[in-house]
Structures are given as C-alpha cells and as structure tokens.
Amino acid sequence: MRVVIAEDSAILRDGLAQLLALRGVEVAAAVGDADALHSAVAEHRPDAAVIDIRLPPSQTDEGLRAAVAIRRETPDVGVLIFSQYVETRFAADLLAESSAGVGYLLKERVVDIDEFVDALSRVAAGGTALDPDVVTQLLGAGRRTSALDLLTPREREVLELMAEGRTNAGIAAVLVVSERAVEKHVANVFAKLGLPPSETGHRRVLAVLRYLRHVGS
Known part of the structure; x- marks a missing residue:
C-alpha cells in the first residue's frame, strides 16, 4: 500500500510516516500544505492520502477542500481525513463525491496504530472508516x-x-x-x-x- 500524508505539524507528519513505514506501508510523500498535497497525489498516484483538515495558509478547512478535489479528480485514490476536528459541512461534501474509499478518524481516539493501518487499508481498498x-x-x-x-x-x-x-x-x-x-x-x-x-x-x-x-x- 502506497500513501501520501498531508499534515502541517512536522513532528506529527514525520512520526506518522515512520510508524506507517514500520508496518510495511510505503509513504510516497509527506507534505505540509494543500498545494504540495495536490502535487504529491498527481505525481505518485497513491492508494490513499491521509489528510489533516487544517492546513496552511489559513489553517481552517484547506485539507477537507483538498480532499474533496482529490476525490473528484482522482476517484481511485482513497482519502482518509485524520484530524482532531469534526467539520460536518465539508465532510458531507467529501462523502457525497463518491460511494467508497473515504474515511474520517479523530486523532485523539486512535490508540492503536495497527487499527489505524487497518482503517487506512480499508479506505485504500474502496471501503469506509468513519469514527x-x-x-x-x-x-x-x-x-x-x-x-x-x-x-x-x-x-x-x-x-x-x-x-x-x-x-x-x-x-x-x-x-x-x-x-x-x-x-x-x-x-x-x-x-x-x-x-x-x-x-x-x-x-x-x-x-x-x-x-x-x-x-x-
């Protein structure tokens, strides 16, 4: 499984990349903003993208809007929102874009990395993983x-x-x-x-x- 990570915190971004790599997940790119995310998805065509909601420059909903665009432009790429916030309006837009390959997990509720990888695998395979x-x-x-x-x-x-x-x-x-x-x-x-x-x-x-x-x- 090949993935791309979009997380503005360098510590969280690198930590997640290392944890996934230790479990056999290929991290094709780990980026810190929405523009870099779009470029990484276009270049690597991963099985899935792990995306935080709040990305630069405004730190509001760039991640979710990028996820909606990715699902529309490359529906074969699974999207897993990984955030501490629940944003219902844009989350519904994301889910409405496709019938499969979408996940939304809350950071503070993920206590087992193996369960996270399992959820990511389901999303990459076209399933769902919603907290x-x-x-x-x-x-x-x-x-x-x-x-x-x-x-x-x-x-x-x-x-x-x-x-x-x-x-x-x-x-x-x-x-x-x-x-x-x-x-x-x-x-x-x-x-x-x-x-x-x-x-x-x-x-x-x-x-x-x-x-x-x-x-x-």
Whole structure:
C-alpha cells in the first residue's frame, strides 16, 4: 500500500510516516500544505492520502477542500481525513463525491496504530472508516431527510456501525445479537433507502451516504 500524508505539524507528519513505514506501508510523500498535497497525489498516484483538515495558509478547512478535489479528480485514490476536528459541512461534501474509499478518524481516539493501518487499508481498498463520533454528528445534522425517520432505533444503530466499516459479524458482536439478526436489519435499511442489489456492491456505503449527502444543505 502506497500513501501520501498531508499534515502541517512536522513532528506529527514525520512520526506518522515512520510508524506507517514500520508496518510495511510505503509513504510516497509527506507534505505540509494543500498545494504540495495536490502535487504529491498527481505525481505518485497513491492508494490513499491521509489528510489533516487544517492546513496552511489559513489553517481552517484547506485539507477537507483538498480532499474533496482529490476525490473528484482522482476517484481511485482513497482519502482518509485524520484530524482532531469534526467539520460536518465539508465532510458531507467529501462523502457525497463518491460511494467508497473515504474515511474520517479523530486523532485523539486512535490508540492503536495497527487499527489505524487497518482503517487506512480499508479506505485504500474502496471501503469506509468513519469514527463513531463523526457518524453521530453527521447523522444528527442530517436528520431532515425523511428516509432517516423510517429507520427503527436498532436499524439506525446498525447503519452507524456500517459507516464505521464493520462487517455483519462485527456488528453482531457489538450489539450482542446473531449475524442473522444483523442481516435482517441491514436488508431493512437497504429496502427503506431504496437500494436494490447492484453489480458495484457498494450498498453499505450508499446507505450511509443517502443521509450524509444532505448535511449542510
């Protein structure tokens, strides 16, 4: 797996690069601003980019805006936002750009680098990796959509766990129910959102995006 890192703090940038390299991840470039990020992605075409939200010069939302542009211009490159902030409006824009290959993790909640690498691998492979707090805030902000109101509390829990990138077995373990029960809830979510089977197989991600795309509108 080859990645590009965009982090304005030199210490955090170099530290993350070293930690990933120790676990067999090829860090093609580690940069400190959005312009350098665009150049690095164009040059190296990595499997994924790890991006902080607040990058120079304004230290506001350059990272997220760059991530949205990267997903639009190079949809085959996975994008993992790695920040201490939850920015719902631009995060929804990012998630609406594509049905797969997107992640959003909070720095203070990552306590195991191996789990981080696993999340990064899922994003690079076209999956999702969303922190539960991010999912909660995004879903909360998007509750104006009528489809959300159709879900039962349990189906909403299943949807949130799907957004974190968990398998049916993983969801069953968290909720302490059988996989068969989870399969039923997932099927209900798909049905209520009008997501029939397709060749792309991205219904799990689309189920989440159906809500998040309305956030900030």
